[in-house]
Amino acid sequence: MSDSVKAKAVLALHRFGMGPRPGSIAAIGTDPRGALIAELERPLLLSAAANLPSSAKAFRTVADANARRTARAKQAQQQAKKQQMASASAASEVPPQAATQGQAQSQEKDAAEMAAKQAADAIPDPGRPIYLQEAKLRTEAALAADIGFAERLVWFWSNHFCVSANKIQSMSGAYEREAVRANALGRFADLLLAVEGHPAMLFYLDNLESMGANSTAGINRNRGLNENIAREIMELHTLGVRTGYTQDDVISFANVMTGWTLVPPGVDPQHGGEFTFNPRLHEPGGQTVIGKRYEQDDVEQGRAVLRDLAAHPATATHVATKLARHFIADEPPPALVAQMAKTYRDTEGDLKQVAIAMISSDDAWGGPPSKLKRPGEWVIGMVRAAAITAVDPVRYTDGQQLLGEALWRPPAPMGYPDDESSWIDGVGRRLDVANYFAEHVSGMTDPQAIIEDVCASQIASEVKQAVGRAESRQQALALLFMSADFQRR
């Protein structure tokens, strides 16, 4: 291979993939574009996921544990009270003074609460181990990928349609597998229906108990609407902000979405946590959203609105812009975005074709690597270069948190930002993480081998020099992983 072919392969790995790892440049060969497209043709599903619970099962597991904690706590509290009453009556032949009586009562209450807390704490939260298993699975999929273009697309869509593990820890990984990964290379409308109909999203965006003012439940319970999901779907997931929808559209769409909820846990041991449409919560009658009437009176009303949002030209532009901004440049070339948006419109939102349109454009391959990698991509690139294929999920997710991109825990529904100015001040923190990682792997990782074999010597000469002069292997690795060759793509 000539140097220019190798350079293009390295660019493809950093910009569109998960970064170079041993053998990946050879795997790309002389046709990086073709290799990227070929990766999109392979199945995206994870066979190892068979051992993990579905989102509904994970949800039930946590709900069960919570129910058991509550029951245990209650039991312990009652027991503590009984004991105290027994010992108090045994100790006092004479009725106590009012003051000491008050004191004794508050002590009793404290002791009972303490007992309740201890009993509850004896049952650990099963959500955390599930989260860690899911984190391990998705991270190791990124480490195992030849190039990682398809995995990068999964990560992109997962962030675009983010939920937060702070609200739904046990479901966050299963949500990505079931809704995002299963549809990331399909049609946007199918992806949209899958994510908005997923219990994790309905939970995250507060739709579970949103009810129409005139629905059966709304009338009985004198409660009503929550606008959150309707607004975020239009603003963040589909049309994009300032694209002409109004507050009235948000309210109408929120009415359309009433009834999209989940099967409550605890009723039947085999069910709970799955999506269900509950007609008792649904606002009856037709609604007008963005100038169109939707007369359906059930789950089909929401599906119809979502399909129309997916087909809206503003969505094509929004999706194309976000994809190009993520992969190519903070200010992506307008012609490239236009081409991608056109592909989206021409193929009815075929996301694989949109991705192919992106890498088919010369604009996608030009220019020096100007994008600063986000923390998650940067870490995975470092771990791949070190030829590591398995991770400790606790350490890994701790690291992500320290770098400001905690896995499946974005601070708001818009997900993590994608521009350099949001992340560049975090480079100092990256150095501490690189230093820590280098210390751990320096015994088995040769920085020269990374430069020569993994990166086919396609590394800036200044970096080679700095690595060559480093005082220790640890320092050499830290400098290499911190170099612009590893930070930018």
Add this chain to the structure above:
Amino acid sequence: MGVVDHLPTRRELLVGSGALFAWSQMPRIARAEGRDPRLLVIVLRGALDGLGAVAPVGDPDWIALRGDRAVVLDGKPPALPLDSFFALNPAMPNLHRLYKSGKAAIVHAAATPYRERSHFDGQDVLESGMSKPGITASGWLNRALAALESNGRVDPRGSLALGIGSVTPLVVRGRAPVMTWVPQKLLPASEDTQNRLLDLYQHTDPKLAAVLGARMKLASLSGAPGAGEAMSNDPTLAPPGIARVRAYFAEAAGAAARYLARPEGPRVGAMGFVGWDTHIAEGAASGQLYNLLGALDGAFAAIETNMGAAWGETVVTVVTEFGRTARINGTQGTDHGTGTVAFLIGGGLAGGRVIADWPGLKPAQLLEDRDLKPTTDLRAVLKGLLRDHLRVEEKVLAETVFPGSADVKAMGGLVA
């Protein structure tokens, strides 16, 4: 995850959401007057419910509007009276004490010029200082600093942008050099490694060089906080309970104050706290919002304590992108609204009052029959602080800091 378990923060407390971004120069004019003012800006992301924080208990429509969710004087716990009309959320005894001693003021029914309801755009307008979203990538605080004539660097080594693992808030992005600090949890790389990397960046990547260089300068400030403990092996990355939130707010705000207090430290800082988007089970009187406001109140205490002697020249302003609906929504929360409160605290304030041109709460008095109507332009408050505390010139405020705000008069009399 529990359905029943509403955590105090519904959004992640991003590591670094409490980052401090600071400016290490001294405003010349203020110095010439023999003053050494400090300004800290705290952005509450997610839209704070101003009515839940500062309740108009004297408004005849208040109880009808919020029903049993209304914060009231005879509530459990009781709201803290501010004047004959307003009462403070019971979670904020520190703020109440400061208010009583004239060291805190509250602006109510305030808003930026933004009238839509997107968090992202709302924060863009709040932090950019523009009248519309999407106009600029710099923040009003940074432009104010850039316009101030420096009276020489506080620290002769100076500073540029420096980050330790967080997302830089827009309000301080821009051309004036800033440095940043976030709570550390890792042992930093050795000085030698940092020097070599800086040298490498200087030859290959000027932007990365600027960031790393600034970070190294900050670390060399005497007694800088942030030489962290080793990476925790503590497996509890569970969602933060309120104790963790309280600790985090206090640590971040306290560290900001420690920096601002130092003679050679910065004079202006900004930080952000997330988690105010209370769509479900808002719990103003006991619950989510009550807990968050309590954590913020703790942050105020940490600032006052750590400012020490500099407290008398300190002003802290707490702002949010917009308010929330006046009525409770169908899930005991509130949706995105418009008018809300801003808190001002500090030893340098002429406080002890609620500043509000009260719009009323009757349906016809609400904006679009849903939100508290804004009657005060938040820019008037910020302009007043920048003019009277830091001595930024009126013309600069109207043209550069808040472009197009010539008709928004700076609010006088906020600073003692």
